[in-house]
Structures are given as C-alpha cells and as structure tokens.
Amino acid sequence: MPKLSTKWIKKSPWVYHVGTGGCNNCDIEILDCLTPRFDVERFGIKLVVSPRHADVLLVSGPVTYHIKSRLQEVYQQVPKPCVVACIGACACSMGIFKDAYSVAGPVDRVIKEIDPNAIFVYVPGCPPKPETMIMALVKALQKI
Amino acid sequence: MNNLLWYILAFLVFPGLLFTSVFGLVVTWVDRKVSARVQWRAGPPFLQPFYDFFKLWHKELLIPSAGKKAGFLFAPLLGLTATTLLATIIGVTNIDPEFRFVGDVVVIMYLMILPPLSIVWGGFASGNPLSILGASREIKLMLGYELPFIIAVATVLFKVGTFSLGDIIQYQQVNGVLLTQPSMILAFVVALLCLQAKLGQVPFDIAEAECEIMEGPLLEYSGPALGIFKLMQAMLYVVVPWFIISLFWGGTSFHEWGILWSLLKYLVVVVIVVLIKNTNPRIRIDQAMKFFWSWATLLAVVAMILMFLGY
Ligand code: SF4
Numbered sequence: 267m268p269k270l271s272t273k274w275i276k277k278s279p280w281v282y283h284v285g286t287g288g289c290n291n292c293d294i295e296i297l298d299c300l301t302p303r304f305d306v307e308r309f310g311i312k313l314v315v316s317p318r319h320a321d322v323l324l325v326s327g328p329v330t331y332h333i334k335s336r337l338q339e340v341y342q343q344v345p346k347p348c349v350v351a352c353i354g355a356c357a358c359s360m361g362i363f364k365d366a367y368s369v370a371g372p373v374d375r376v377i378k379e380i381d382p383n384a385i386f387v388y389v390p391g392c393p394p395k396p397e398t399m400i401m402a403l404v405k406a407l408q409k410i
Numbered sequence: 411m412n413n414l415l416w417y418i419l420a421f422l423v424f425p426g427l428l429f430t431s432v433f434g435l436v437v438t439w440v441d442r443k444v445s446a447r448v449q450w451r452a453g454p455p456f457l458q459p460f461y462d463f464f465k466l467w468h469k470e471l472l473i474p475s476a477g478k479k480a481g482f483l484f485a486p487l488l489g490l491t492a493t494t495l496l497a498t499i500i501g502v503t504n505i506d507p508e509f510r511f512v513g514d515v516v517v518i519m520y521l522m523i524l525p526p527l528s529i530v531w532g533g534f535a536s537g538n539p540l541s542i543l544g545a546s547r548e549i550k551l552m553l554g555y556e557l558p559f560i561i562a563v564a565t566v567l568f569k570v571g572t573f574s575l576g577d578i579i580q581y582q583q584v585n586g587v588l589l590t591q592p593s594m595i596l597a598f599v600v601a602l603l604c605l606q607a608k609l610g611q612v613p614f615d616i617a618e619a620e621c622e623i624m625e626g627p628l629l630e631y632s633g634p635a636l637g638i639f640k641l642m643q644a645m646l647y648v649v650v651p652w653f654i655i656s657l658f659w660g661g662t663s664f665h666e667w668g669i670l671w672s673l674l675k676y677l678v679v680v681v682i683v684v685l686i687k688n689t690n691p692r693i694r695i696d697q698a699m700k701f702f703w704s705w706a707t708l709l710a711v712v713a714m715i716l717m718f719l720g721y
Pocket residue numbers: 288289290291292293326327328353354355356357361362391392393
C-alpha cells in the first residue's frame with residue numbers, strides 16, 4: 267500500500283467520539299469542546315458521526331472487557347492514516363480503575379494489539395479541561 | 411474539431427468542473443462562516459473546505475464487505491459528472507444565450523435529478539441499514555419537491571413560451587426581469603423552498619440527518635469517494651441557485667460591472683438558504699412530503715393561475 271500522507275489531517279481533523287467505560291465526565295467535557303463557546307471549527311475540527319469519516323478517535327475511559335473488541339473494531343473501520351487521542355487519566359493509564367476486575371487495559375495497549383504502528387495523543391486530567399483538549403490536539407497534530 | 415476542443419474545455423475548466431468546484435468550495439466556506447456568525451462563533455478559516463477536500467483525497471478508501479463494490483464506487487462519479495454537465499450547460503447558456511438546443515430546460519431538469527439519485531444508489535450499494543433508510547428517505551423527498559419545482563419552472567416556460575434557457579434569458583434582457591411580476595415572485599418563492607430541499611439543507615436534510623441516521627447514504631463512504639460526494643454537494647450549491655437565477659432573475663452577465671451584480675444576486679440567494687438553515691429545526695419526512703404536496707404545490711398552482719390571468 268502506498269504511504270498515505272498525514273499532511274492534511276492537521277488542517278482538518280474530523281473527530282469521532284468513542285466512550286469505553288469511563289465515568290462519563292470526560293465525555294461531557296468533550297461535548298463542551300463542541301459548543302459555540304470554544305468553537306473548535308476555528309481549527310477545522312469537526313465532530314463526525316461515522317468512524318468512516320474520522321481522522322481522530324477521541325477515546326475516553328479505561329477499556330473494559332466488554333468494549334475491548336468493539337474498540338478494536340471501530341479502530342479498524344477508520345480509514346488510515348488516523349490518530350487516537352486518549353482523553354483523561356482513565357484512557358491514558360486506567361486512572362482510578364487500575365487493577366479493577368473488569369478492565370482490559372489502557373487504550374494504547376488495546377489498540378497496539380491490532381496495530382503496533384498506531385499514533386497516540388495523551389491528554390491527562392480527570393477530566394481534562396476543554397482548553398487542554400483543544401490545545402493538546404492542535405499541538406500534537408503539528409508534531410506528526 | 412475546434413468546436414470539440416472548445417466543448418471539452420468548457421466541460422473541464424470554465425464553466426464546468428474546475429470553476430464550479432473551486433467556486434462551490436468557496437461558497438461552502440461562506441455557508442459555514444455565516445452559520446458560525448449566526449451562532450456567535452468565529453468560524454473556520456477561508457481555506458477550510460479545500461483542506462477538508464485534500465485531506466479526504468489523501469485518506470484510505472474502505473469498501474464495506476456487505477456492499478456492492480461497483481455501484482459503491484461508480485455512484486459518486488455519476489453524480490459528479492451529472493453536476494459538471496449541468497454547470498456546463500447553464501454556464502455556457504448564460505455566457506452566450508444564442509447557444510441552445512431544443513428543450514434544454516427539460517434536459518437540465520432531468521440532469522438535476524441525477525445527483526440525488528447517485529446518492530440513493532451509493533446508499534443502497536453500501537449495504538448498511540442506516541444508509542438504506544437514508545436512501546429511501548431521499549427518494550421520498552425527491553418525489554416531494556419535484557412536483558412544485560416543475561410547476562414553478564413551467565410557469566416561467568408558459569410565460570415566455572419557450573423550452574430553451576437561452577430564450578428565457580434573452581426575453582428578460584428585452585422585457586426586464588421576470589421577478590417584478592406577482593406571479594413570478596410566488597413561483598420564485600416555491601423554487602427557493604425546493605432549492606433548500608435539493609441542496610439537502612436543514613429543514614429538509616432528512617436523508618442525511620446526522621444525529622439520527624448518521625449522514626444516511628454517506629455513512630459508509632470514506633476517503634476520496636466521500637470527497638467526491640462532498641465536492642458534488644458543493645457544486646450543487648453553485649449550480650441550482652444559478653439555474654433559478656437564470657430563470658427568474660435575468661441570469662448572470664460576464665461584462666465588467668455585470669459580474670459584481672450577478673455575484674450579488676447569487677449571494678442573496680445563498681444567504682437566504684443559510685439563514686433558513688440556521689433558524690429552522692429538521693422536520694420529519696412525512697411532514698416534508700405534506701408540506702411540498704400541499705402548501706408548496708398550492709402556491710405554485712396559484713402562481714401558474716395568476717400568470718395565465720396576466721399578473
Ligand atoms: S479520567 Fe476521570 S473524569 Fe475521565 S472518565 Fe476517567 S474517572 Fe471519569
């Protein structure tokens with residue numbers, strides 16, 4: 267397969283939101299980002315409703331055993347190149363759910379099982395502020 | 411031979427593919443910017459639609475395993491070709507009203523059905539239940555708006571007594587624009603309502619409802635194929651208002667100040683579309699059908715009767 271260019275993604279990252287069993291607080295903060303107050307359209311960020319249109323997967327929450335195969339499937343449905351953004355302490359490192367009986371592992375470990383070359387962005391915080399998320403995304407995409 | 415070259419150039423460069431797509435993407439930006447201002451936001455940068463398009467072009471193209479590959483890939487191309495042809499015919503007629511063939515308005519009306527049909531085809535070919543639902547809604551919506559639209563266009567055709575777009579434009583150059591008469595204003599309003607539905611903008615974006623059936627027919631599309639569909643929709647944003655302006659508002663001229671005036675007319679139509687879009691909620695498909703088959707059709711018929719009475 268030819269090498270696909272990531273050059274344009276930083277100009278128009280379309281995001282798709284996957285909740286993988288967090289406490290729902292991160293999800294609400296993600297929705298906050300999309301309100302007129304923060305206006306992410308300034309950076310070309312747009313919420314899309316189908317993983318087929320997405321460039322960035324916003325994953326929030328530790329990955330539970332139930333959601334693990336679904337997350338992997340969603341990741342495979344996203345056309346490459348794509349970026350996985352781990353939103354919140356849970357997604358980055360399992361946070362307060364560490365060692366819980368129902369948790370399969372942090373997002374990066376679960377996705378690396380199927381694609382070792384996946385690109386990750388980590389946004390720590392419990393939950394991270396909307397400003398943090400926007401800044402993380404914009405900065406991280408410049409670095410790719 | 412020379413003529414053939416000229417036609418190919420008209421199809422690919424001006425006023426066909428290149429011009430309409432660039433202009434259409436700019437208009438998409440106007441749409442997004444005005445929407446952002448209405449919602450008290452800053453809005454996207456000027457080149458955003460171009461970034462989006464180039465990005466989609468550089469992404470992977472996935473074909474769903476439940477889908478039919480040939481139809482899935484062919485549908486966007488069909489839509490793009492039809493829209494380009496539409497832009498070429500309308501554009502060339504506007505530049506030189508002497509260019510005509512018998513019944514070009516009828517050809518334009520038929521070609522205008524092809525882009526929605528290509529979306530329907532793509533939706534069915536992708537084999538996703540939500541896409542199929544969206545495609546079926548698109549068909550119903552088409553049945554809804556075609557009736558009043560055809561009556562509104564027929565009002566103009568009967569008034570001028572011709573089936574050729576060039577003749578209509580020339581008639582308006584001699585007798586003043588049609589939009590000054592009450593019957594034509596009514597028909598124009600009906601055409602604007604149908605325009606909203608043809609562009610799939612908000613009160614009538616039932617087929618692509620993002621938050622209920624997830625962009626319907628476009629759900630399974632990714633990468634370049636999605637880019638072509640988005641480009642086609644951007645081009646329709648140019649082509650359909652252009653057709654309506656040619657019918658009712660004297661067409662566009664490409665001489666000195668005429669360009670500015672034409673641009674202004676076009677922008678007025680687009681801003682009306684964007685404002686309607688931003689101030690209305692989405693309606694259900696049965697409400698849309700009822701609206702088009704009762705009120706819009708009634709309005710169009712009244713316009714037709716007024717026209718025959720000489721108003
Ligand atoms: S990081 Fe904190 S706020 Fe976010 S899902 Fe986990 S526990 Fe909830």
